[in-house]
Amino acid sequence: MQYRAPRGTADLLPADQKYWRYIESKALGLCRTYGFGRLDTPVFENAGLFLRSVGEGTDIVEKETYTFEDRGGEWMSLRPEGTAPVCRAYLEHGMQNRPQPVRLHYFCPVFRYERPQAGRYREHHQFGVEVIGDADPSVDAEVIEMGWAFMASLGLSGLSLVVNSIGDPDCRPAYIDQLKEHYSRHSERLCSDCRTRLERNPLRLLDCKQPGCQAMGSEAPRSSECLCDACQEHWDQLQAYLAIIGIPYRVDHRLVRGLDYYTRTVFEIQPAEEGGQSTICGGGRYDGLVEQIGGKATPGIGFATGMERMVLNLKRQEVDVPDEPAPRYLVASTGQEARNAALDIAAKMRGRGVGAILGGAGRSLRGQLRQANSLGVDYVVIVGEDELASNQVTLRNMLEGGQEPMPVDRLLGGLEGRRD
Numbered sequence: 507m508q509y510r511a512p513r514g515t516a517d518l519l520p521a522d523q524k525y526w527r528y529i530e531s532k533a534l535g536l537c538r539t540y541g542f543g544r545l546d547t548p549v550f551e552n553a554g555l556f557l558r559s560v561g562e563g564t565d566i567v568e569k570e571t572y573t574f575e576d577r578g579g580e581w582m583s584l585r586p587e588g589t590a591p592v593c594r595a596y597l598e599h600g601m602q603n604r605p606q607p608v609r610l611h612y613f614c615p616v617f618r619y620e621r622p623q624a625g626r627y628r629e630h631h632q633f634g635v636e637v638i639g640d641a642d643p644s645v646d647a648e649v650i651e652m653g654w655a656f657m658a659s660l661g662l663s664g665l666s667l668v669v670n671s672i673g674d675p676d677c678r679p680a681y682i683d684q685l686k687e688h689y690s691r692h693s694e695r696l697c698s699d700c701r702t703r704l705e706r707n708p709l710r711l712l713d714c715k716q717p718g719c720q721a722m723g724s725e726a727p728r729s730s731e732c733l734c735d736a737c738q739e740h741w742d743q744l745q746a747y748l749a750i751i752g753i754p755y756r757v758d759h760r761l762v763r764g765l766d767y768y769t770r771t772v773f774e775i776q777p778a779e780e781g782g783q784s785t786i787c788g789g790g791r792y793d794g795l796v797e798q799i800g801g802k803a804t805p806g807i808g809f810a811t812g813m814e815r816m817v818l819n820l821k822r823q824e825v826d827v828p829d830e831p832a833p834r835y836l837v838a839s840t841g842q843e844a845r846n847a848a849l850d851i852a853a854k855m856r857g858r859g860v861g862a863i864l865g866g867a868g869r870s871l872r873g874q875l876r877q878a879n880s881l882g883v884d885y886v887v888i889v890g891e892d893e894l895a896s897n898q899v900t901l902r903n904m905l906e907g908g909q910e911p912m913p914v915d916r917l918l919g920g921l922e923g924r925r926d
């Protein structure tokens with residue numbers, strides 16, 4: 507074969523669509539009940555947007571973005587994450603002048619040049635939400651609760667919610683110094699990525715998946731113990747709110763997030779299955795982001811979920827996902843005259859909102875019945891040459907096996923008011 511889907515990408519085949527539609531419908535229901543409007547942004551943006559917001563020292567910007575110079579000489583990046591574009595659109599469309607906070611959600615493909623593995627792709631898809639314009643910890647609790655409720659609505663079980671506070675630009679620098687000091691003491695034990703992180707993005711040292719680095723992480727100083735007064739108060743209040751809502755969570759001092767713009771609250775929802783590819787929902791507060799991309803200081807918080815990883819978990823947990831509705835009728839015909847009539851009858855059925863597939867041209871009646879069987883339709887409308895003269899068809903019930911002749915008008919009349 508000459509061409510295949512590029513490494514790290516996947517075709518989404520009809521048989522898998524039901525999982526995606528299921529997740530989407532749950533997500534849309536969630537956004538309706540929580541009051542989140544939808545926003546769609548372009549697949550690519552000026553590269554600077556991500557460079558400045560996600561952070562130059564982050565894995566994403568350093569080695570994962572798909573960045574290219576377009577024919578007009580402008581540097582563009584395929585979207586490596588959803589939050590910065592939402593904040594860009596928030597500013598561009600004057601949403602700071604609307605009543606705050608603004609609640610938005612998105613579904614989008616995301617591109618990262620990663621090493622492909624199960625649950626890790628170069629093109630993946632995210633559903634995410636953002637609340638922009640409110641710094642109160644009750645909003646953090648609301649967003650976390652929303653992520654948790656989303657997972658429950660999908661029917662996933664055995665998940666854990668992990669929460670941490672990573673401080674803000676006031677208290678983080680001192681914490682980072684402590685962290686660097688801790689890791690520098692045994693820098694020879696660090697993996698090569700972490701040696702770079704020690705210089706460029708020390709917070710990320712904490713979530714390295716290598717066993718040696720992990721061991722050092724568990725001994726590392728904790729960000730939640732180095733918070734300034736304002737961050738401490740926010741953190742205490744958030745935990746009090748989470749207790750009020752009554753969702754179970756665990757504080758993990760090694761939870762940081764991959765992007766530079768996070769402040770204070772960070773959280774993840776992880777399935778029981780261990781491994782670096784397992785997080786299905788990740789989020790946090792980003793109070794500095796809007797300002798970083800040129801707006802006035804505006805707080806924000808959100809989460810993003812990975813569609814592919816949710817599908818993986820739905821399959822793994824054998825969650826019962828409803829089948830996609832399919833046409834219930836096949837219209838079979840033999841001979842040219844009959845085919846003309848079949849085409850017309852099928853069109854009229856669909857016009858009444860009833861799903862109908864035309865049997866394959868050139869196949870025998872038996873062949874078309876076999877086709878009906880393999881498609882799993884409930885009924886076959888047989889249009890035969892001799893019946894045509896009297897405007898009759900035969901309706902065959904594929905579930906029960908019987909069949910009866912009837913006028914076309916009666917067939918169509920019986921469909922009135924029925925919607926598949």
Ligand code: ATP
Pocket residue numbers: 587618620625626627628629630631632763764782783784785786787788789810811812813814815
């Ligand atoms: P990880 O630590 O797994 O690399 P991340 O911190 O880079 O995740 P986010 O940027 O928070 O992930 O993205 C939100 C969600 O998108 C993740 O929780 C995960 O479910 C999903 N995700 C991230 N990267 C990928 C990928 N390469 N392939 C598939 N899903 C992904």
Ligand code: MG
Pocket residue numbers: 764
């Ligand atoms: Mg990543």
